[in-house]
Amino acid sequence: MCSVRYVALVLSAVALIITASSLRASAFTFTAIDVPGATATEAFGINAAGDIVGFFTNASGAHGFLLSRGVFTTIDVPGATATEAVGINAAGDIVGAFSDASGVHGFLLSRGVFTTIDVPGALQTDAVGINAAGDIVGFFTNASGAHGFLLSRGVFTTIDVPGATATVAFGVNAAGDIVGFFTDASSAHGFLLSRSVFTTIDVPGALLTEAFGVNAAGDIVGGFINASDTHGFLLRRGVFTTIDVPGATATEAVGINAAGDIVGAFADASGIHGFLAE
Secondary structure, three states, X not given: OOOHHHHHHHOOOXXXXXXXXXXXXXXOOEEEEOOXXXXXXXXXXXXXXXXXXEEEEEOOEEEEEEEEOOEEEEEOOOXXXXXXXXXXXXXOOEEEEEEEOOEEEEEEEEOOEEXXXXXXXXXXXXXEEEOOOOOEEEEEEEOOEEXXXXXXXXXXXXXXXXXXXXXXXXXXXXXXXXXXXXXXXXXXXXXXXXXXXXXXXXXXXXOEEEEEEEOOOOOEEEEEEOOOOEEEEEEEOOEEEEXXXXXXXXXXXXXXXXXOOEEEEEEEOOEEEEEEEO
């Protein structure tokens, strides 16, 4: 499946490198997100209305969820053994991934109807981001490895960072800017693909960096690992801000909306939880 932790473990020519001399500390108000009865909850996407999607686990397995106006709705693709909801746009269209007897597939949930997304020839497909125009990004694996993709107006386009050993596309905004991460011989790095130009994103001092979400203003969120632990980050106007949920042993920022509200996941002594940072 496509959870952030899974992607980070599997995937532990670039025109410009974004760097900064130091990291700023975050000044957010954090709210934990826990689906009632869940053993773990992760929040992945948030739209302009504040609707949040993600996934949770319980005794019956993994399920997607939508949190809208304080109400949780479970999302299960019919016939699936596991479902994860990852991205949501302004219209409320939701993308994610599910597993069944034949493998792992992406999905689009629009107006109550599920549509399966499979990149032709792929062994596995995960859909993870969607913008207002309905453009969808994600990643797939085939015999040659892992690649990102853009699905726009029914046409798939492969996304491979030049020189990368693997590429994952994770977020897309209204302008068509795409963020994600790639691996090379040294580590994992975030990237921004804007107007056909790749830009590498490396948090200063990080051992690895992954970008997950981008909003209309071009603000980017993601996660990084340094000598101390796993942290979230916000990259705004060239400045990195660290995102750490108070009391957490690990934090990752995954989605951001037009208002700058951020969702993600954190771990503490009691388990794994989603969060909203405002």
